[in-house]
Amino acid sequence: MALSSAFFAAVMFSLASIMMILVNKAAVIVFPHSAVLLCMQTGATILIAVFKEWWRPSKTDTSVFNLTSLKQLVLSWLPVGMFFSLNILSSLQALKFVSVPTFSVFRNLNTFLVALIEYGLLKSSAVLSKESLIGMLGMLAGAIVYTLDDLTFSFHGYLWCAAHISFMACYVTLVKVASQKPGSPPPAMMSLANNILGLPMLLVIAWAGMFDGNSSSEHAIGAAVFTRAWQEFKGVYTISIVGVSCVAGWMISVSAFHAQRTLSATSFIALNNINKIPAFLISMYWFNDSINLLMTIGILISLMSAFYYGQAQKKGTSADAKSKSS
16 A cells, blocks of 8 residues: 555656646747736635545644644744745746756755755754765756756746745755654645645735746836736647646645655655656757757756765664664
């Protein structure tokens, strides 16, 4: 049962992760209203979660329709929800300017930041062991080699990528700490809390006209933002891409929590790296992303270093467990 649960979690997270990156890239091309798009994705995730709970109620005390427990969960989840919103907003902004391979190489550096934060908070020797440091430096070297000849270089895109991995590192660390507490809620409720907390902030950002349209668009504010977005929300392709991105948003939101609970940390890291390979290949066909020899070498260095880091973490964690038991 545990094996089948882990396999299901791995498959669902892999599909959702690949779909989310590719579909979001397509969505910001045809519908360049990042904040409005995220409001739609967040609202859809909340509606799907409520419908799922109504259709098949959970067997835990924490339920969508238990307002007392839901209120307690939302309030305790406030820091996580804030960084969740900043994480996904910065990812969409980054995808406006950079290709999927560039975005993925930068995301690999998230491991570096998470390790530093974990070491500062948890003082784990496994995080900054000699082998782990070699793996992290390899990921950094791979990113540097890749950017030396990035055919889609964008200063604004790189800034948004840097913001994204910073927000994501904080978010992942907060989720890890919160989910390890006794009586932590199920993945579906964690996802719901994220989106309930994120929606008001995203609506304010959208209303203020931030991250709306492309560089050639006239600045709009207030209701004009939503009016312009609605006017551009037409055509079968645009509606389909945005609709699929909403479903993918719910899938990645729930499956990521489930995968983090079911899989080991090493398996989760390895899965994240494997997911990037089909995303690279599909993006080259779908978006005509160009990759030259130096960029390919950078990608390979980054992926192999991430795999080496995962193995180092596995050994370090085992060593920590043995030292504590003795």
